[in-house]
Amino acid sequence: MLKKISFVVNGKQETLEVDVRESLLEVLRNRLGYTGVKKGCGVGECGACTVLIDGVPIDSCIYLAVWAEGKNIVTIEGIAKNGELSKVQKAFIEEGAIQCGFCTPGYVLTATAMVESGKKYTREEIKRELSGHLCRCTGYQNIIRAVEKALAD
């Protein structure tokens, strides 16, 4: 069953027919080529597929594509502007918060939402906000430091 939907991805208006069975993750990766959206667990545990929907981090693997009608979506491809990395991305590089990189897009998007909220976060609150992501390489410390740095800037 196909359904026509319109939404904005990284500032670009998209209109396409999606299958009601498709997840937003599948549409973003397979139909629109945003392969920065990673498929990890497929059940909302690991956060690798995180995208921002109207500024809010959600797991795109457990979000039906048809629900994206009228939404504004940002993937990791939409974070750098005019060839320049965002301050969250720079902080991740400076703190060495990346090893294999598979979890990084999700972390950067959650951290971006935190920065854009304008709120102050304690270290414990940062950990809580990042708790929907798994990283199997870094041991998390560098990621937390990177987010602290991005929030402080």
Added chain:
Amino acid sequence: MYDIKAYFEAETIDEATRLLADNPNLIVIAGGTDVLIKIHHGKIQKAELLSIRKIKSLEGIRKLEDGRIIIGPLSTFTQIINDPVIKENIPILAEAALSMGGPQIRNVATIGGNICNGATSADSAPSLFVLNAELKLKGQQGERIVPIQDFYLGPGRVDLKPGEILTEIIISPENYIGYAGHYIKFSARKAMDIAILGVAVLCKIKEGTIFEDVRIGLGVAGPTPLRCPEAEAYAKGKSVSAQVIAEIGRLAVKSTKARTSWRASKEYREHLVEELTQRALKAAIVKAGGEEIA
């Protein structure tokens, strides 16, 4: 792709109840954080889904002039956590909501779904049980109001008749004014985990030293969330002391029907009930204006 055979979208409650009455196979979907995972794991096959996401009248949290708090079932956990009415009047529900899943899940999962799943581990349930929440259910035949204690029938089973949907969660002022509470979720991880035990305690303290009312709600201590009537009856009118609190903890175990699962044994869960009921009660006493008991 998800194994979805049919997908319907209702925009009004009436449309939803009509579609549900016409097709008993329809599964209601809102946030999708449970239904889609069940489809993913093959527990639901050839799913016929009815989305209620677009029904505006199921959204929002408000306090009526008579003091009743009405929570729309489409409220997400994040909305519950941040809502000023919840924070000011029934913070024990916000505490519980914050313990559920992780941020991305809380941003989409709804409280209505948490209840209607019928899981004993539902993070909102112990708090809603001690708040004596009432549920408004609507079908083509009309509407009815059911206390949440009667709504849970068994593991994964709730008192939703064919064609009915949950339209309001109601908390009455007599169940929160003058009360303070505390919620403890005991789990192996602080985030993204299912409770080994959930404990909500709500209490009202008279003259700083007497238990006017104590309510204990437990999750994962039986096939459904439950209250502890024996412990609650014992507490009424007693002076606050470490001995009385210890007895309340012991009596709380009597109301449980814990079982052994891979997460924890029955014996361990019973130990947790006794211990965590006391800890939650001690914290609740302080919040209710009583003296701290070591």
